[in-house]
Amino acid sequence: MKLPGKFFSLEEKGTTPGKEVMAGLVTFMTMAYILFVNPSLLSRSGIPFQAAVLATAISACVTTILMGLVTNLPFALAAGMGYNAFFAFTVTGSMGVAWPAALGCVFWEGIIFLAIMLLPCRRSIFRAIPLSLKLAAGVGIGIFIAFIGLSDASIVVASPGVKVALGNLHSPAVLLSLAGILVTAALLAYRVKGALLWSILLITVAGMFVPGTDSPTVTRVPQSLSDIFQLPSWQVFQQTFLKLDLLGALKWSLLPVIFTFLFFDIFDTVGSVAGLAAKLNLLDEEGTFPLADRVLAVDAFGTVIGALCGTTTVTTYIESAAGVVEGGRSGLTAVVVGLCFALAIFFAPLAGLVPGVAVAPALILVGLFMMEPITRIDFSDIPEGLPAFLTIIMMPLTYNIAHGLAAGLVSYTLINLLAGRWKKVSPLMYVLSVLFLLYYGFARLM
Numbered sequence: 001m002k003l004p005g006k007f008f009s010l011e012e013k014g015t016t017p018g019k020e021v022m023a024g025l026v027t028f029m030t031m032a033y034i035l036f037v038n039p040s041l042l043s044r045s046g047i048p049f050q051a052a053v054l055a056t057a058i059s060a061c062v063t064t065i066l067m068g069l070v071t072n073l074p075f076a077l078a079a080g081m082g083y084n085a086f087f088a089f090t091v092t093g094s095m096g097v098a099w100p101a102a103l104g105c106v107f108w109e110g111i112i113f114l115a116i117m118l119l120p121c122r123r124s125i126f127r128a129i130p131l132s133l134k135l136a137a138g139v140g141i142g143i144f145i146a147f148i149g150l151s152d153a154s155i156v157v158a159s160p161g162v163k164v165a166l167g168n169l170h171s172p173a174v175l176l177s178l179a180g181i182l183v184t185a186a187l188l189a190y191r192v193k194g195a196l197l198w199s200i201l202l203i204t205v206a207g208m209f210v211p212g213t214d215s216p217t218v219t220r221v222p223q224s225l226s227d228i229f230q231l232p233s234w235q236v237f238q239q240t241f242l243k244l245d246l247l248g249a250l251k252w253s254l255l256p257v258i259f260t261f262l263f264f265d266i267f268d269t270v271g272s273v274a275g276l277a278a279k280l281n282l283l284d285e286e287g288t289f290p291l292a293d294r295v296l297a298v299d300a301f302g303t304v305i306g307a308l309c310g311t312t313t314v315t316t317y318i319e320s321a322a323g324v325v326e327g328g329r330s331g332l333t334a335v336v337v338g339l340c341f342a343l344a345i346f347f348a349p350l351a352g353l354v355p356g357v358a359v360a361p362a363l364i365l366v367g368l369f370m371m372e373p374i375t376r377i378d379f380s381d382i383p384e385g386l387p388a389f390l391t392i393i394m395m396p397l398t399y400n401i402a403h404g405l406a407a408g409l410v411s412y413t414l415i416n417l418l419a420g421r422w423k424k425v426s427p428l429m430y431v432l433s434v435l436f437l438l439y440y441g442f443a444r445l446m
Contacts, residue, residue, distance in 0.1 A: 008072055008330040015329040020074075023328025024336025027076050029194030030319040031337075033362050034060070034078045035344055036200050036354045038311065041084040041148075045092035045099045047310060051239040053348045054232065055310035061341035063302035063314050068334030071294050074323050075276055076337040077302050080315035081366050082141035082264060085148060086401040087312045091257050094400055102257070103240075103307050104249025109261040110303030110313070116266070117297045128428035133408050134267045135373035136388035140395035140404045141264070142370025147396045149363030152356040153177030172210045173357050176203065180361035188365065193322065196362045203358035232345045240310020256439050259432075260402045265313050269299045272318045279324045383419050387412035406436045 010016060039052035047055075060078035067075050083106075091102045150156045151164075154174050159165035167174050180203040187195035249258070273295050282289040299316050306314035323333050374392075379385035391408030395401050413433040416425050 008068075008332045010330055010332065013329040015327060017332065019327035020330055020332035021336050023074060023323035023326040023333040025340065026193050026326045027074070027317075027320050027323030027328065027333065028337045028340035029197060030322040031076060031078055031317050032194060032340075032344065033196040033200055034081070035341075036197075037081070037359050037362055037366075038079045038084050040354070040356065040359050041088045042099075042311065044088045045102065047099050048236070048239045050233075050236050050348055051310060054237045054345060055240050055306070057341050057345045057348070058237070059302070059306040059309040059311050059314050061338045061345070063298070063305055063338075064334050064341065065338035066302070067295070067298045067316075068331030068338065070298050070331075071291050072331035073276075073280075073291060073295065074320060074328035074330060074333035075273070075295065076317050076320045076323070076334055077299065077314050078317060078341070079306060079311045080265075080268065080313050080317075081145060082138075082268070082370075082401070083261065083313035083315070084311075085141070085145055086260065086264075089148070090400045090402055095257070097254065097257070098245065098248070100243050100245035101248035101254070103244035103310065103312075104246045105254055105257045106261055106312055107244050107246060107304060107307035108249055109258050109265060110300055110307060112258070112262055113265055113300035113303060114297060117293060117300055128426040129263070129267065130384070130387075130412060130429075132377050132384045132388045133391060133412060135377050136391040136408060137264065137405060138268065138370050139374045139377075140392040141401060142367040143392065144367075144396045144399075144401060145370070146364045146367025149360040149367065152363065153180075153360035155360075176207060176210050177357045177360050179203075179206075180358065181364055184361045184365050196365060200354060200358050200362055203361065204354045207355045207358055232348070236348075237310075242308060243310060244307050256402055256406070256436070259435075260405055261313055263405060264401075265300075265303060265315060269296060269315050272316045272320075273299070276316070276318065276320055276324065279321055280329065383412070383416045383421055383424075386415060406440065409433055410436050 008020070010020065035053060035056055038056045039047075039049050042052040043049040056079050060076075063077040064075075067073065067077055087099075087102055087106070091097050091105065092099050097105075147156075154167040154171060155177060156164045157167045169175070169178075180199060183202060184195060184199035187199055192198060273292065277289050277292070282291075295316070299314075302314035306312065320328075320334075323337070377385065377388045379389065387408045390411050391404050393404075394407045395404030398404065409429065410433045413425050413429050416422060
């Protein structure tokens with residue numbers, strides 16, 4: 001049996017067990033907020049809250065350890081932001097799909113992603129979607145997530161005569177959320193490790209003394225150790241484990257859902273992995289690295305595991321960069337992150353004490369983080385800029401990520417076709433545009 005140092009080639013990578021463990025702890029702190037945020041979103045689709053907590057922790061634990069062992073890279077995975085919002089507000093929300101069938105869509109998306117990774121043409125598929133639309137999709141999801149946060153905090157509310165209006169700024173809950181945004185921003189400005197997690201915990205404690213901050217998941221102020229620490233409950237986990245409806249997901253009406261999950265998963269993962277590989281100085285002249293296919297395959301398999309557990313798309317986290325900066329260079333860092341998620345399973349009841357106003361600032365700041373790619377979009381070039389703009393703006397305004405994606409893809413194809421730039425559009429884009437037009441055309445008739 002090899003010692004950890006030899007198994008993970010620590011000496012060759014210029015690192016030590018101490019550095020790897022510290023890097024793993026830092027990475028976990030920066031992404032542990034997902035243990036609170038993901039269940040708060042998934043519970044809106046009907047998934048039991050505590051079961052969603054366990055599904056989030058278990059899927060992150062298994063896939064991150066797998067990534068460390070298979071690739072020997074310090075990349076951590078968990079249920080991704082954006083996918084959960086699409087799942088809760090679009091698929092099970094406006095479309096009315098039952099959550100087991102929606103999980104089935106996530107499962108099939110993971111299977112397709114995994115199959116693509118086995119095809120010789122996998123790299124050309126990645127290049128087929130224009131960069132401007134890839135960037136715009138992330139920005140649009142960011143604005144959508146921020147809007148959800150503002151709504152959860154009642155900073156914006158529904159109002160007669162207009163779609164949204166300013167909330168009651170005198171409400172204690174609103175004031176607490178606004179204070180939470182400032183506190184979170186300050187922690188991030190000071191580069192505090194795990195700033196989002198600390199802000200959620202601080203606002204939760206403050207909310208115990210502020211009236212009007214209760215949420216459906218909050219039942220009481222913790223009265224005993226069992227309110228915070230508890231042995232994992234198999235009975236609770238059974239509420240989501242293997243509950244996905246595989247046949248129910250294979251409907252014509254749900255094909256756009258599977259494709260939307262697949263689109264975001266592939267390009268979000270490619271972007272995150274490329275960014276992390278760049279920080280590790282692994283990228284070659286073509287923008288790839290020897291282990292890239294293996295990393296993407298583990299990521300795709302992680303989505304399958306997540307769906308089986310009862311959560312949305314599991315993806316590689318860009319927050320892994322925090323561990324890289326801390327000195328993490330090997331898969332031992334990922335294994336440490338996975339073990340931290342395993343320990344978090346014992347503290348699942350803690351997530352149930354977190355009110356919506358505590359999660360809202362984190363959602364708003366996540367939206368801010370996802371805005372960065374907008375600076376790379378050339379809006380002065382109309383055939384590139386207008387489809388990107390439509391992608392971004394349609395997601396929050398229609399409260400539907402798929403509508404925004406469809407608007408961007410179809411408009412990009414048609415505008416470039418009319419502008420005489422038809423050669424610039426890949427064959428895959430033409431196929432996707434026709435499929436979307438057919439879907440929305442038939443949807444109007446149904």
